[in-house]
Amino acid sequence: MPKQAATARPGVRGSRSGRPIMALLDLLGRRWTLRIVWELREGALTSRALRAACDEVSPTILQTRLTELREAGFVELTDDGYGLTALGRELFATFTPLNRFAERWSRQAGS
C-alpha cells in the first residue's frame, strides 16, 4: 500500500486511496464550500450577492472556492452570475436529506 499519491487529482488532499469519495470529501471539507453550494441552490447569484449570502466571506477565499468548484464541474459562471451546473444540482440533491437531518439534530442534540 504505497503512501504517495496515486491518481489523486491535483490539489486535492486525502485522495491517496484513489477513491473518488475521498477527493469529494476533501473538496467539500474545505471552509465555505458546502455553504456556497447551499446558497446557490435556488439559482445563480453574482459574486457579490453570493458573498453577502455567505455572511461576507472574504473575496479571496470566495474566489478560491469558486475556482475549485468550477474546476470540479459543480459551478459555472453565466450571464446571471454563478450558478450550479447540472452536476452541481445533483450534488446538492445528495445533501437534501442533510437538511432534514439537521432539523432533527438541532432538536435532539440542540444546545
Next chain:
Amino acid sequence: MPKQAATARPGVRGSRSGRPIMALLDLLGRRWTLRIVWELREGALTSRALRAACDEVSPTILQTRLTELREAGFVELTDDGYGLTALGRELFATFTPLNRFAERWSRQAGS
C-alpha cells in the same frame, strides 16, 4: 437583515441565520470532519487506528475534531474506541448517496 448572531451554537460559525443546516454545514466543513465520520462507518476504531485511517492526521486536529463530533452527538468513545452514535450513523446514512455521486463525478469530470 440583522448581522449579529442569533441562536448560533457556541463555537459554530455560519449559523447566524439560526438554521440548523448552517451549523451542521459549518461543523462538517471543517478539515477532516467528513473523513472521520466516513472512516468510522464500519465500526469503532481506536484513536490511533483512526489516525492511521485518516492518512496520519496530526493528533492535535484529530482530538479537536473528535471533541467537536462528540459534543455534537455524532461520535462516542466506548471500550472499542471511537464509534458513531446512533445519530452519527444517521448522519452517515445521509451521505451514502454522496458516495454514489462521487463515482459518477469521477467518471464525468474526472481528471
Next chain:
DNA sequence: GCGTGTCGCTACATTAAATGTAGCAACTGG
C-alpha cells in the same frame, strides 16, 4: 514491581490557510 506496549490525549514550534481591507480593469448605464 520492572520493562514493554498500548491507550487517549496534550505541548509547542512550524507551516499553511482564511480573513479583512483596499482596489484594479472591464463593462453599463446616465
Next chain:
DNA sequence: CCAGTTGCTACATTTAATGTAGCGACACGC
C-alpha cells in the same frame, strides 16, 4: 465623463492545521 456595477486580485494580519515529541494511565509478561 462619471457613477455604479461586475469578477477578481494584492497583501498584511490573524487563525487553523501540521508534525514531532511526549505525558499519565492502564494492561500485559516476567
